[in-house]
Amino acid sequence: MKEVAIGIDIGGTNTVVGIVDQKGHVFASGGISTAAYDDIDDYSEALFAEIDRLVDTISDIKVLGIGIGAPNGNYYSGAIEFAPNLKFKGVVPLVEIFKRRYDYPAIALTNDANAAAIGEMIYGGAKGMKNFIMITLGTGLGSGIVINGELVYGHDGFAGELGHVIAVPNGRQCGCGRKGCLETYCSATGLTRTVSALIGSTQLPSSLRDVKASEITSKMIYEAAMEGDELAKEAFRMTAEILGKALADATAFSSPEAFFLFGGVANAGDTIIKPTKKYMEEHMLSIYRNKVQIIKSELPGAHAAVLGASSLVWKELEAAAQHA
Amino acid sequence: MKEVAIGIDIGGTNTVVGIVDQKGHVFASGGISTAAYDDIDDYSEALFAEIDRLVDTISDIKVLGIGIGAPNGNYYSGAIEFAPNLKFKGVVPLVEIFKRRYDYPAIALTNDANAAAIGEMIYGGAKGMKNFIMITLGTGLGSGIVINGELVYGHDGFAGELGHVIAVPNGRQCGCGRKGCLETYCSATGLTRTVSALIGSTQLPSSLRDVKASEITSKMIYEAAMEGDELAKEAFRMTAEILGKALADATAFSSPEAFFLFGGVANAGDTIIKPTKKYMEEHMLSIYRNKVQIIKSELPGAHAAVLGASSLVWKELEAAAQHA
Numbered sequence: 001m002k003e004v005a006i007g008i009d010i011g012g013t014n015t016v017v018g019i020v021d022q023k024g025h026v027f028a029s030g031g032i033s034t035a036a037y038d039d040i041d042d043y044s045e046a047l048f049a050e051i052d053r054l055v056d057t058i059s060d061i062k063v064l065g066i067g068i069g070a071p072n073g074n075y076y077s078g079a080i081e082f083a084p085n086l087k088f089k090g091v092v093p094l095v096e097i098f099k100r101r102y103d104y105p106a107i108a109l110t111n112d113a114n115a116a117a118i119g120e121m122i123y124g125g126a127k128g129m130k131n132f133i134m135i136t137l138g139t140g141l142g143s144g145i146v147i148n149g150e151l152v153y154g155h156d157g158f159a160g161e162l163g164h165v166i167a168v169p170n171g172r173q174c175g176c177g178r179k180g181c182l183e184t185y186c187s188a189t190g191l192t193r194t195v196s197a198l199i200g201s202t203q204l205p206s207s208l209r210d211v212k213a214s215e216i217t218s219k220m221i222y223e224a225a226m227e228g229d230e231l232a233k234e235a236f237r238m239t240a241e242i243l244g245k246a247l248a249d250a251t252a253f254s255s256p257e258a259f260f261l262f263g264g265v266a267n268a269g270d271t272i273i274k275p276t277k278k279y280m281e282e283h284m285l286s287i288y289r290n291k292v293q294i295i296k297s298e299l300p301g302a303h304a305a306v307l308g309a310s311s312l313v314w315k316e317l318e319a320a321a322q323h324a
Numbered sequence: 325m326k327e328v329a330i331g332i333d334i335g336g337t338n339t340v341v342g343i344v345d346q347k348g349h350v351f352a353s354g355g356i357s358t359a360a361y362d363d364i365d366d367y368s369e370a371l372f373a374e375i376d377r378l379v380d381t382i383s384d385i386k387v388l389g390i391g392i393g394a395p396n397g398n399y400y401s402g403a404i405e406f407a408p409n410l411k412f413k414g415v416v417p418l419v420e421i422f423k424r425r426y427d428y429p430a431i432a433l434t435n436d437a438n439a440a441a442i443g444e445m446i447y448g449g450a451k452g453m454k455n456f457i458m459i460t461l462g463t464g465l466g467s468g469i470v471i472n473g474e475l476v477y478g479h480d481g482f483a484g485e486l487g488h489v490i491a492v493p494n495g496r497q498c499g500c501g502r503k504g505c506l507e508t509y510c511s512a513t514g515l516t517r518t519v520s521a522l523i524g525s526t527q528l529p530s531s532l533r534d535v536k537a538s539e540i541t542s543k544m545i546y547e548a549a550m551e552g553d554e555l556a557k558e559a560f561r562m563t564a565e566i567l568g569k570a571l572a573d574a575t576a577f578s579s580p581e582a583f584f585l586f587g588g589v590a591n592a593g594d595t596i597i598k599p600t601k602k603y604m605e606e607h608m609l610s611i612y613r614n615k616v617q618i619i620k621s622e623l624p625g626a627h628a629a630v631l632g633a634s635s636l637v638w639k640e641l642e643a644a645a646q647h648a
Contacts, residue, residue, distance in 0.1 A: 082611075131479040145577070147478075152471055154579025155455040156615060164609045165573040169493070176609055249489040253469070253577050255478025285488045285500055287406075291480060 007310025010070035012085035018306035024123035065106030067312030069115030074157035106316035117144025119308030125298035137265035141183035186243040188218035188264040194235045206231030244279025262297035331634025334394035336409035342630035348447035389430030391636030393439030398481035430640035441468025443632030449622035461589035465507035510567040512542035512588040518559045530555030546592045568603025586621035
């Protein structure tokens with residue numbers, strides 16, 4: 001009998017489901033469209049059907065719980081709260097909805113960056129680490145902060161929004177309504193904005209000058225940088241400088257052993273990690289220097305989000321065992 | 325038999341000792357000069373003599389431990405590590421030195437801001453709070469961060485240096501060697517620097533124009549502001565603006581229930597708290613708005629540092645009981 005957890009990653013477009021054991025082996029995965037449903041009850045029914053279908057494909061398993069990563073997922077309330085990129089408006093009590101259908105010992109919800117942090121701790125490079133910070137560099141910048149071996153949720157469940165610390169006073173307009181947030185510079189979107197800005201502000205030669213701004217991707221910028229494109233290289237340097245400074249400030253907060261980088265921009269590997277480390281060290285208070293690592297997430301790309309979500313189950317069971 | 329803790333606050337000039345019960349009642353207090361000793365052994369002997377003298381002045385007590393607050397005090401190592409303002413250089417294993425002399429169940433060391441945070445939690449306004457941040461506004465800016473009811477020490481014992489996040493890029497020269505650190509603006513010293521800068525940059529009328537820059541104190545600035553001095557009022561407004569923005573960023577990290585302000589500048593009460601709250605709310609990510617309090621520390625001024633130090637003892641005993 002294999003003990004497994006179900007991981008569910010809810011995105012604005014798709015919802016991905018996976019069945020995972022404690023070592024991170026994914027036995028089955030599938031999914032449904034998120035965007036196709038306007039009503040949470042219809043969506044839930046479709047999701048339950050997909051879960052049941054996947055569970056039936058594997059013999060000899062015991063499901064211990066369901067972990068869900070979702071935008072604006074609040075661990076304390078078990079609800080998705082006012083997620084701007086989902087059609088389900090207001091407060092959606094997702095854990096309650098799941099508990100009406102399933103009676104597994106552990107059913108829990110958090111946001112995707114927090115799920116990635118727990119996933120790194122359970123399956124990835126942060127095994128055994130008690131103090132680290134996960135930085136997800138996707139459309140935006142998300143973060144999951146671990147202190148003394150526990151995810152930091154704060155008093156209201158919304159801690160860990162490092163994408164919205166102010167990196168540049170009166171800087172770029174952010175989707176949150178304010179200006180200069182870290183994620184407007186350090187994210188896949190931020191990187192493409194930096195390329196557009198550099199096309200305007202410099203005369204650096206670049207193949208990216210021949211691409212429509214709306215079609216430039218972080219992958220394209222990485223490939224250009226690899227081919228020696230001066231403008232693409234400068235865009236990575238600028239991103240690393242702002243990220244490095246922000247990580248130096250974050251270190252003054254919780255003094256982590258490591259930062260893990262995850263997602264699109266992190267796939268650039270040393271192209272982003274090496275200069276970020278250099279700028280972080282340069283801007284750090286001396287007592288922290290040469291102590292803090294920056295590491296590419298070790299969660300396997302294809303299943304990373306589902307692994308992160310499923311890891312909540314093992315974390316919940318571990319906490320329950322400690323308090324028993 | 326009264327159960328008591330000994331609190332020791334080590335400053336660059338003086339060391340203060342107090343004997344305190346769990347309600348924060350100070351039965352006796354005294355102290356020795358710190359600056360008079362070049363050698364840690366001579367200093368320790370004098371301090372032990374003062375402790376023993378104070379213990380003998382009170383009848384019918386049982387001492388449960390010693391808590392020490394000191395600059396660069398590292399909770400994990402129990403040592404003062406490279407404190408720039410003390411004559412004792414390098415690593416001073418203070419807890420070990422104390423344990424050779426006393427066999428109380430709890431002997432612990434941390435820095436003064438962390439001690440103030442624990443003090444606020446045990447004796448002051450943070451009783452029952454699980455997530456809050458103490459900000460001490462003295463010569464510099466210190467901080468003690470509490471998450472899930474525990475002080476955040478980080479992986480190396482040096483977490484919580486919010487005085488050294490960069491508040492103003494390429495801003496004022498800081499004693500740490502970098503530029504624009506929060507404490508160069510938001511601290512007693514920072515406030516006096518702001519007054520000097522305003523004397524140069526504005527034509528605001530002010531009685532402070534008739535005081536030598538080296539003699540201006542934060543208390544003097546507060547008194548001038550209370551009398552309607554335009555320049556002093558502008559100095560408080562600027563301090564509050566920078567502090568409010570920094571607290572908005574800190575909220576994105578750990579989403580605390582409250583910030584407590586402690587020390588010289590905090591004594592200005594609403595003159596600093598009200599505008600800081602206004603700027604914090606203005607610069608905050610919307611999900612955090614109208615949730616986070618800013619509160620003046622409720623530790624009584626005269627004994628605050630000793631109370632903070634002594635509170636480590638109760639915290640240690642509480643942790644030991646939980647793990648027993």
